[in-house]
Amino acid sequence: MSFLRRLFRRKKPAPLVCSVKLDDHGNPVGDDPNHVHTGACFVDFEPLALVEVFQSQGCVSCPPAVPGIQKAVTEKPNRLLLTYNVTLFDHLGWKDTLAGPMGDQRQRAYIKKWGRNTLFTPQVVVNGLIDTSGTKGADDIDETIGHARTSLRLPFHVYLDANDTEVRIDSDAPVPHSAQVETGDKTTPGPTPAVPVPIYDILVATYRAGDQTVKIGKGPNKGKKLPHLNAVSSVAKIGQWQGGDLTVALPAPKSSFSRGIEAVVFLQEGAGGPIIAAAKI
Known part of the structure; x- marks a missing residue:
């Protein structure tokens, strides 16, 4: 679609195959203002998997497990690992140098959503859907990512992309007449779908790209080093x-x-909910 190319100036075209009108000479005549996306506008491709790792410098299981988790996630394409440090083990004598309320709240949101009453680290959460400890090796990580990708069955298509200044969402999911969108941009309401589309938060996470390795000075991990890849x-x-x-x-x-600061945008169904699309900015 020509309007997407103008907006995003992509190095690669978006995976949309919408038709455009042509004049008598076979040249595009502009965007069709009445165009409505259907399933035919989208092609299948492997989406970016958002892998969130919750870890703590005071957790005895983290130093031996985290390097393997990082390697398993990053050695294959279409995966983005984000690290959140939590204060879960700060009472053991070493205050985590990168932990804070943000990581704690995000981890606890998943625990609450899933109806659990215990926390653990390391915890690997894929697309807000499925988690594992990541201590069983690369096969476990691969299986969890694969399961997360196949378990989400949406009754619509959605494509998310971003450029330097904007985030663009394209979908064949119609907008309910009662939908309220928290943005100054206009969206034309469509017919109310048979199955209501949930409200998804549009979230942007910033992170320091690469590794920050911390040598732990006290507590049960005294003298050990813990890598932090893409710390949010x-x-x-x-x-x-x-x-x-x-x-x-x-x-x-x-x-x-x-x-050194990078960002990713993603759509998440409320606190602790599933992430249905993600794109690096």
Whole structure:
């Protein structure tokens, strides 16, 4: 679609195969304002798997397990690992240097959503759907990622992409007449779908790309080193989506980020809910 190419200036075209009108000479005549996405507009491709790792510098299981988790996630394409440090073991004599309320709240949201009453680290959560400890090796990580990818059955298609200043969502899920979208951009309501589309938060996580290895000075891991790959510094909600096509401005252009800071945008069904799409910014 020509309007997507203009908006995003991609190095690669979006996986959409929508038709466009041509003039008598076979040239595109512009975007069709009445176009409505259908399943025929989307092609199958392996989406980005968002793998969140919750770890603690005071957890005795983390130093031996985390390097293997990182390797298993990053050695294959279409996977993004994000690290959140938690304060779970700060009472054992060493205060985690990267932990804070953000990691604690995000981990506890999953535990609450799944109806559990215990926390553990390391914890590997894939697409907000399935988790594992990651201590059983690469096969366990691969199986968990595969299970997460196949277990999510959506009654619609959704494609998420971003450029330096905007996030773009394309979907054949119609917008309910009553849907309220938290953005200044306009979205034309469509017919109310037979199965209502849930409200998804549009979230942007920023992280420091690469490894930050910390040598632990006290506690049960004294003298050991723990790597932190893509440590998350912030998670911000920039809007909501409930079907249809939508463009949302980023809070700040990607080009304004400090050196080494990267970002990913994703759609998540509330706190601790499933993540249905993700894209690096």
